[in-house]
Amino acid sequence: MLLGVNNLKTYFYIECGVVKAVDGVSFSLDRGETLAIVGESGSGKSVTALSLLNLISTPPGKILEGEVLLEGENILEFSEKSLQTIRGNKIAMIFQDPTTSLNPVFTIGNQVTETILTHQNISKKEAREKTVKLLKMVGIPNARGRLYDYPHQFSGGMRQRVMIAMALSCEPDILIADEPTTALDVTTQAQILELISGLQKELNSAIILITHDFGIVAGLADRVLVMYAGKAVEYADVDAIYYRPCHPYTLGLMKSVTRLDEPRREKLQSIKGSPPSLIDVPPGCSFHPRCEFAIDVCRKKIPKLIEIEPGHFSACHRVGKGGLEVI
Amino acid sequence: MFRYIAKRLLQVVPVVIGVTLIIFLLMFILPGDPARMLVQKGASPEVLQVIREKYGLNQPWYVQYGKYMWNLLHGDFGTSIRFKRPVLDIIKDYYPNSIRLALVALIIEAVAGIASGIISAVKRHSFLDVLVTISTTILVAMPVFWFAMLLQVSFGLKWDILPISGMGDGSWRYYVLPAIALASVNTAFTARIMRSSMLEVIDCNYIWVARAKGLSERKIILKxxxxxALIPVITILGLDLGTLIGSAILTETVFSWPGIGRVIYLAILQRDVPVVMGCTLILVFIFILLNLIVDVSYTYLDPRIRLGDRRAV
Incomplete structure (x- = not known):
């Protein structure tokens, strides 16, 4: 096992209370595997990702408990200095918004080589050559000539390619992609996703893909973790999730994706209501106020994540051995 | 870039015309007769008349202005009515003192202001941050002349480690106290602006990206x-240098520093128009030049700014 996350809890202590952004999340990841973490905005996906790098700003945030095992070692116990040798090197991250992720006052060549020089003991010249190779690899035309260009001279899609080149510059074991295509238009989205999965095969990295879009999960992910209000509500292989979803929330998310291969529906469905404030999470199952299958027990008892078939976990009172009882 | 600088320098011409006109008119509006300032009280009207004619003071203001500008074009700044010596000599005597003092003050301002601003932003809400906030508030609130005197009393009289007046032999020791006094208020402002600018920047996405790249905190902050964060601070520092040169009158007075601030002040009191004009013009040149330097330095700090390019900025 390359990465094991056990019972991770990241809370933020702010004036009006405690935000339980990540509340007991566990998952694991192997080399070459892709895990998709899916959920609405504010479900704790990004905080989960940042916690894996121990990049929570303290205060107000704090990783309360749990472990992040990278090849068996709990990196949450590492010193800041050893963490720096992991960040960008063994675990790299692509951020959501490429327009603000690159420093506007340094050339992109500088920013990519900087990562390489931080982690690898090679000369500046070699690092620059490597950067050219990386930029070529992610499909930036005239890579050598663009080394000395600044971020504002690139389009959004090209900037995200630079970010990907930067993230892959040290051949990381794990690549975290936090909504890598949210800020991009649809055609660019497809190109970037194709690029990521292509490079994954080449480097045999593991990918954690964070998204709110079930549409892009199918083509990329091996396993899916669905998060709601800081908790994992369903965790399974991608096929199981698509064919036998075992949580009303997962079901709702999937219904809200437009599909081209189905006859046109009257109206695109959506999940009623909005995600709860993480300070004031509803008692019992935090999804119950929005759930059409909610019964009494859902309002009182927090459901446990249980294995309903081998490798398929769901946290719902209404789920039995045969899947979601009500469907 | 070269074209841009040339264009900016050409803008000096209208600015100089405007500035000279304003000063000339102001000096005319001010009550008081320059001729009377030159003679003892109770001088006869005939004497005054002679003086007026000698200096051309009896002519209408536009004739005087025209004459002045004509001479200026030939490099002649005129002669001081009071000191009876060329204004250019006065400028040469006093400006270097002022510029040197202002540069030392600027260095203090930049180093102390930027450093304390960074520290209080990075260690936000810590003891150091509170210390910086309190001390900058005190510095801004304190009258400069009083702060200057405090420096004189403590470092000069009580501990006797630094000279408290004049330039002496021009050694660095004479610069320390006046430069600190001169820099005090501006240092506090610079620290405040550096702090808020830094706080804004360290919350930006690219700073988190830099952390996720595994860079050390030191490199993230300092690179x-x-x-x-320096971009807004540079603007302030550039313009401050002009103010430090031209408006150091309180500091110059307390430390008996032979600077241009006092010269201009006294010349205004004595209606010594050529001196006021000459010294102010030089100050205007300095300001224009500093503005230009600030604008050019932006292009090095922020590549998104391209001078003379309408698309950018």
């Missing part, structure tokens, strides 16, 4: 954050 990635600093260059971005």
């Amino acid at each position: 990635h954050a600093l260059k971005n």
Whole structure:
């Protein structure tokens, strides 16, 4: 096992209370595997990702408990200095918004080589050559000539390619992609996703893909973790999730994706209501106020994540051995 | 870039015409007769008349102005009515003192202001941050002349480690106290602006990206954050240098510093128009030049700014 996350809890202590952004999340990841973490905005996906790098700003945030095992070692116990040798090197991250992720006052060549020089003991010249190779690899035309260009001279899609080149510059074991295509238009989205999965095969990295879009999960992910209000509500292989979803929330998310291969529906469905404030999470199952299958027990008892078939976990009172009882 | 600088320098011409006109008119509006300032009380009207004619004071203001500008075009700044010596000599005597003092003050301002601003932003809400906030508030609130006297009393009289007046032999020791006094208020402002600018920058996405890249916190602050946060501070520092040169009158008075601030002040009191004009013009040149330097330095700090390019900025 390359990465094991056990019972991770990241809370933020702010004036009006405690935000339980990540509340007991566990998952694991192997080399070459892709895990998709899916959920609405504010479900704790990004905080989960940042916690894996121990990049929570303290205060107000704090990783309360749990472990992040990278090849068996709990990196949450590492010193800041050893963490720096992991960040960008063994675990790299692509951020959501490429327009603000690159420093506007340094050339992109500088920013990519900087990562390489931080982690690898090679000369500046070699690092620059490597950067050219990386930029070529992610499909930036005239890579050598663009080394000395600044971020504002690139389009959004090209900037995200630079970010990907930067993230892959040290051949990381794990690549975290936090909504890598949210800020991009649809055609660019497809190109970037194709690029990521292509490079994954080449480097045999593991990918954690964070998204709110079930549409892009199918083509990329091996396993899916669905998060709601800081908790994992369903965790399974991608096929199981698509064919036998075992949580009303997962079901709702999937219904809200437009599909081209189905006859046109009257109206695109959506999940009623909005995600709860993480300070004031509803008692019992935090999804119950929005759930059409909610019964009494859902309002009182927090459901446990249980294995309903081998490798398929769901946290719902209404789920039995045969899947979601009500469907 | 060269074209841009040439264009900016050409703008000096209208500015000089405007500035000279304003000063000339102001000096005319001010009550008081320059001729009377030159003679003892009770001088006869005939004497005054002679003086007026000698200096051309009896002519209408536009004739005087025209004459002045004509001479200026030939490099002649005129002669001081009071000191009876060429204004250019006065400028040469006093400006270097002022510029040197202002440069030392600027260095103090930049180093102390930027450093304390960074520290209080990075260690936000810590003891150091509170210390910086309190001390900058005190510095801004304190009258400069009083702060200057405090420096004189403590470092000069009580501990006797630094000279408290004049330039002496021009050694660095004479600069320390006046430069600190001169820099005090501006240092506090610089620290405040540096702090808020830094706080804004260290919350930016690219700073988190830099952390996720595995860079050390030191490198993140001193490389990635600093260059971005410096942009507003540079504007202030550039313009401050002009103010430090021209408006140091309180400091110059307390420390008996032979600077241009006092010269201009006294010349205004004595209606010594050529001196006021000459010294102010030089100050205007300095300001224009500093503005230009600030604008050019932006292009090095922020590549998104391209001078003379309408698309950018």
